[in-house]
Amino acid sequence: MASHRKSRPTGARVAGIRTPALATAALTSVALLSQTANATPSADDKPSLEEVEKKVDDLYRQAESATEKYNAAKEKTAKQRKQVDTLLDDVAQRTQKLNEAREELGSYAAAQYRTGASAPDTATFLLADSPQDYFDQTQLMGRLTSRQKDAVDDYFTQQSATMEKRQEATESLETLTESQSDLKTAKATVQKKLADARELLSQLTAEEKARLAAIEKKKQEEAERKAAELARQQAEEERQRQEAAAQQEETGSGSSTDTGTGTETGSGTSAPDSSYATKAEKALAFSRAQIGKPYVWGATGPDSYDCSGLTQGAWKAAGVSLPRTTYDQVNAGTTVSLAAAQPGDLVFFYDDVTHVGIYIGNGMMIHAPKPGAYVREESIYYDGESSIHSVVRPA
Template sequence: MASQHRKPRFPGTRVAGIRTPALATAALTSVALLSQSANAAPADDGKPSLEEVEKKVDDLYRQAESATEKYNAAKEKTTKERGRVDGLLDDVARRTQKLNAAREELGSFAAAQYRTGASAPDTATFLLADSPQDYFDQTQLMSRLTDRQKGAVDDYVTEQSATMRKRQEAAESLAALTDTQSDLKAAKTAVQTKLSEARELLSRLTAEEKARLAAIEKEKQEAAARKAAELARQQAAEQAAKEQESAASSDTSASSSSSSADSSSYTTKAEKALAFARAQIGKPYVWGATGPDSYDCSGLTQAAWKAAGVSLPRTTYDQVNAGTTVSLADARPGDLVFFYDDVSHVGIYIGNGMMIHAPKPGAYVREESIYYDGESGIYSVVRPA
């Protein structure tokens, strides 16, 4: 489809538009029956319909995931700020030690000057000397002592100024750390609030309503799988056309060889990242988690590509800029697929319109269609290496 060649985001028709007539009729009939039963309760009882509950729960999970990414960003910033503060405080302590040593040296010079009477006039010093040679020796010694005194004073002033600057820098970093800790706390509260609201809504459903909700979810997954299969056919056709074109042109230029080498290098890394991601399937989604026992969405993609030797940022907001954006039709295994306008979710593409991702609270790392939330949910595809 032409819409799949567009740069992020990727707008397009809903999955119903690509069904065969028979499948479409069956699916529409199924949805209609589910909707009728979901709305069987009297309209004036004040109770939301099952579809309204489902949409509200999905929205809450998305808001929780968005808040999770903000939490991840605040946590990362807090860690960096804390490390910076610790480093500055250590530096201030070392400089204070040097400052105290310089102060002691100045004190010893002052005491020595007092004992030797360095403040006496040169004539008096000459007359009190045992011999002219003693006078010259003493004068030379005091000259060297004066040079050392000047150097000690200069060192003291320089160290004092540097120490004051570092103390000010440490105070500012402490203030910044306090701010990021406040952001961290606010993001954590937002996540917990959204998850509590979602759990509260689901707890009110009867067993029959939960069964109908599961049936609706299954229908959505089947529609997403059909859409993924369509993308797989399109990608296969385009790949075959490219290979045919390449064979016809027989291009053996250096640039072509370089491109082939880059492609091979990416494939090797992507295979390692995907092998890691597959090994995590079945582990629970936990917000803020980076493994090894649980993950959130960006924690999983970061860990997968780390296994391939590629360092990705912690959050989806940064990961989306950590590579080259490609069209959906050109997506290759290993690419990162980002979702929603706020770029709050990410999965790792495995081919054939499918991905591995940590979906949401209460779910587990799994393989799923990239159309799990409809085509309009896809924001962009990024090749990270």
């Protein structure tokens, strides 16, 4: 006899009970979701401290580059604003003179009308494009006095010059608007880079911040070691130069390398004369007085500085006018070798020349380092030897 027993449903057994396939799938999904929720993030997902440090340093460098572009745009905008204001003042003065000339011509027209001269001719004259256009159409020339003819010529001359100046002012205003837009963009770029850097640093734990400080300290110690090495090298070259000079004096060879503006050093680069040393000391005195003041991008003192604002202010105190940005300051003087660097020289950094400090001797400089830091003395190797771009003697 055939069995009447119903076939058992297929499915998995849970706690001794068989469940339908759909329920099995649901339970499996719940289990997977639970495992995902309870799983801890992989350590590989979090950047290492070294990666964070590099990213922050890169952001600060990008911010400094954007700051120099901001400085350039700001300086350009200020110059253009001054030029526009001058043009607008000129146009206003010319317009006033033009109105006065028009009034004088109007008085001549009224006089002609009173004496019976043709009023329509006068109106035609005032609307003419040039004196010759009118004279070709009428016989007014014969009726005008010498003074009246001069007034006519003067009117059209002033009218033409005023129109040219108005056009020039319009074009300058358009250029100014573009510069203001560039300035706004540069400012936004700086703010974004700095905000990103602050965000990265805020995510560090206290332990990570301590480790980062230890890394920075190690870098600083290495930078100071390199500075001491450069100081020894410079001292040795100076000693050799003095010995050579003494020997020349003893032998009376007369082959002095003194050019009148400096003395040849062992590296073949002219050393600064006493005039430069005097100016450099003034620049250094100014720089030392700013130590402890905060770095603020775009600042030129007196309460805060960015890097090029500090060097510009320092040499201004010595009576030397430097451009505003690092891009221009690097060309405002004579390039010398690092071994021949003297106090007062400007040391530039990075391939894109976005940072500068003022050399104080012995491999050290005074500079405004970066946002969040203060003007300070530091080794010129603070970011590694390869970061040094050039040394420039500004006076």
